[in-house]
Amino acid sequence: MKGKVWVSIRCAGHAVVAFTLFSGLALAQTDSKEKSSQTTAVATEGQQGIVPTFQAHADLVLIPVTVTDNVNRFVLGLQKEDFRLFEDGLEQNVTLFSDEDTPLSVGMLFDKSGSMAYKLGSSRDAAAQLLNALNKEDEVFLVEFADAAKMSIGFTGHTDEIRGALKKAQAGGQTAMLDAIDTGLLEMKKAKNTRKAIVIVSDGGDNSSHYTAAQIESLVREADVQIYAMGVFEPVMSLALSPEEISGPRLLSEIATQTGGRAYAAAVPGDMPSVANRIAVELRNQYVLGYYPKNKARNGKFRNVEVQVSPPVGLGSPLKVHWRLGYYAPTQ
Secondary structure, X not given: OOOOEEEEEEEOOEEEEEEEEOOOOEEEOOOOOOOOEOOEEEEEEEOOEEEEEEEOOEOOEEEEEEEEOOXXXXXXXXXXXXXXXXXXXXXXOEXXXXXXXXXXXXXXXXXXXXXXXXXXXXXXXHHHHHHHOOOOOOEEEEEEEOOOEEEEEEEEOOHHHHHHHHHOOOOOOOOOHHHHHHHXXXXXXXXXXXXXXXXXXXXXXXXXXXXXXXXXXXXXXXXXXXXXXXXXXXXOOOOOOOHHHHHHHHHHHHHHHHHOOOEEEOOOHHHHHXXXXXXXHHHHOOEEEEEOOOOOOOOOOEEEEEEEEOOOOOOOOOOEEEEOOXXXXXXX
């Protein structure tokens, strides 16, 4: 709808304010799907109103997209015609467009290795912030990792189970972060919701995994899961850091970027809950673009995806766009 529109800003999982805009565009200030099967948007009636969900159909590719302005405010109210989507350089027809807050399947990967000892309390607070942002239609699981990765709690809608497990977490041992990502991806195959995200709470230094970085980067490119990471990272010039700790933040950023997610650094442990809130709000303020690839070949090859956004007239500032960078074509 052009001209005067009402736009709801979703913050921490709930609609909290509505205001009148004349440009059809909303800027949300924050302080603090599976290309499996044909997807159509449907609505189910809940106690809090209509909750859009997706049903999957073969060959439809879903690309979650986050749009922010030059001061990192989320840009809401964009229309389908404001987006262009390309696969391997060829423009595609966007057949599905949604800017609604759809149910999420979330995996939390929690680092309790020795290097997290003084950050453990803030990490728990950050995890709690993420859990507080979940809606009743969402589901979440917990993987804890130190010397090895352990599936602590499978998918559940009862966040108190996860809070209880995190209260018992004790720091010690080395860091099997890459193995934890593999464990999380395996559990995510059981997800009931089309939109899926993994959030890693870690300082990023891996020194105990069986998997290599290259193997995990390949796995996340195959999975239809957004990955976010947050942590307190030591200065790279610190003489006390191991090579794994130095490369950790870059590795987390590379993994997250491939999936359309992001890695956030907290300046001090006390900032981690606000970083978690930023991730939660981002997950609640995304667009989803769906398309049927013009390339019908089922060759299992990786296909690069590019999303372009045309700023509406009057916005002025350039837009920053984050999206899933590609996917592997089916083989059957």
